Amino acid sequence: MRTEPTHQRHSAESALFALYARRTVPRYTSYPTAPHFEKNFPEEIYRNWLAVLPIQEAISLYVHLPFCKQMCWYCGCNMKLIARYQPVRSYIDNLCAEIDLVAAQLPARMKVAHLHFGGGTPTAIHPEDLEKIVGKIEEHFTFTADAERAIETDPRTITNEMIARIGALGFTRASLGVQEFDPTVQAAINRIQPAALVQKTTEKLRAVGVKGINYDLIYGLPQQTEAALCKTVQECLAMKPDRVVLFGYAHVPWMAKNQRMIDEAALPGAEERTIQAHSSAQELIKGGYVPIGIDHFALPGDTLTKAMRAGKLHRNFQGYTDDDARSLIGFGATSIGRTPFGYVQNQSETGAWARAIEAGHLPVSKGLVMSLDDCLRAYVIERIMCDGTIDLEIAGGFFDAEPDWYEHEVEQLEILARDGLIIRKDARITLTPAGTGLARIVASTFDSYLRHDRARHSVAV
Ligand code: SF4
Known part of the structure; x- marks a missing residue:
């Protein structure tokens, strides 16, 4: 079997890593973001x-x-x-x-x-x-x-x-x-x-x-x-x-x-x-x-x-x-809250936040009611970011999803596996050591909002 010299392999890997590292993706401190x-x-x-x-x-x-x-x-x-x-x-x-x-x-x-x-x-x-x-x-x-x-x-x-x-x-x-x-x-x-x-x-x-x-x-x-x-x-x-x-x-x-x-x-x-x-x-x-x-x-x-x-x-x-x-x-201007049902965010402009409170209102400006699909994806993204591994079928089962709920993500997962960011074994995906630093990229595969996202995020590394 013909193999590349180690230094060539390493430079190919770091070039690939650098390519992914330049991608802009959310930090996933919440999902949806x-x-x-x-x-x-x-x-x-x-x-x-x-x-x-x-x-x-x-x-x-x-x-x-x-x-x-x-x-x-x-x-x-x-x-x-x-x-x-x-x-x-x-x-x-x-x-x-x-x-x-x-x-x-x-x-x-x-x-x-x-x-x-x-x-x-x-x-x-x-x-x-x-x-x-x-x-x-x-x-x-x-x-x-x-x-x-x-x-x-x-x-x-x-x-x-x-x-x-x-x-x-x-x-x-x-x-x-x-x-x-x-x-x-x-x-x-x-x-x-x-x-x-x-x-x-x-x-x-x-x-x-x-x-x-x-x-x-x-x-x-x-x-x-x-x-x-x-x-x-x-x-x-x-x-x-x-x-x-x-x-x-x-x-x-x-x-x-x-x-x-x-x-x-x-x-x-x-x-x-x-x-x-x-x-x-x-x-x-x-x-x-x-x-x-x-x-x-x-x-x-x-x-x-x-x-x-x-x-x-x-x-x-x-x-x-x-x-x-x-x-x-x-509490406070801009602050974000979370309940089992969804997210709320307070007015970010201090004057608008204060006026709402003075009028006896909760100073909410934005929010999101979580769908079951949001809850499933939030769970998957959090476990990838925290554990570096997840069984997608078991996760789907927690939220009554079909076993193939991630069929639209399979092609992207295959690319990530080919590029050495994850290992796939049946429905389980696991970050490789190289993929650990790029967990945000892997997590973004499951972000159904990102496909239509016009927001500008920070680079992955
Ligand atoms: S980083 Fe920002 S929030 Fe922190 S001390 Fe500096 S100006 Fe204030």
């Missing part, structure tokens, strides 16, 4: 969904605080810079009113297993306002004994007073935006933040009782190199975060205007991005972290690692999670 939610979603439907939430099940809560003290050029979030504090204070008053409105719709005082504060920078508000929001939540909900309370922080601007309040309010997890320590990259993204500052913030958070520390890193930033990112990883390893998330920078200046400040000529190309993603992941693995899904890493004893090993990993708007609640209530 947010661009496919329907506009003008009736508030009445959401009221009805809330009224029949199963009272025996714990739910999750998400609170969106879209304020920051400084602007990072790479940011893709819905946020406002704090020029005066009064608009922040008004936002928090409306947020508390929204919590009252939602709680009034619920069938009972619900149990909460996960609370997540995201943004923006939740720690940009005054500590007493954080306490006010948590107090409002505790007025209406009961936390389970092992509930997680998580908050996103900015090491540059968090104060000692806020750290003390985070500890006093019982937060169990904090995420720190690290991104990259190289000073040239930090200047190119307008986020100056020395490693010593991150280390100090980590120590202070741990000292007030925050047990879980997450670091967010980004590859593909302007001026970034493989060597600089690997050095950043080494510095992070010394600080022993419990989890690390390694995102690829998504350059979408048509959506995030601040990204126009980034010099496109300084962005690494597709091949360099792939190298950065691969090398930094290897550094983390060598440092003892367990790879979770496409972009998370956790210490072996972390609950995320345990969830993955038990086949109980999930994916939500924050990425991978051990949160298995079927219902998530989102």
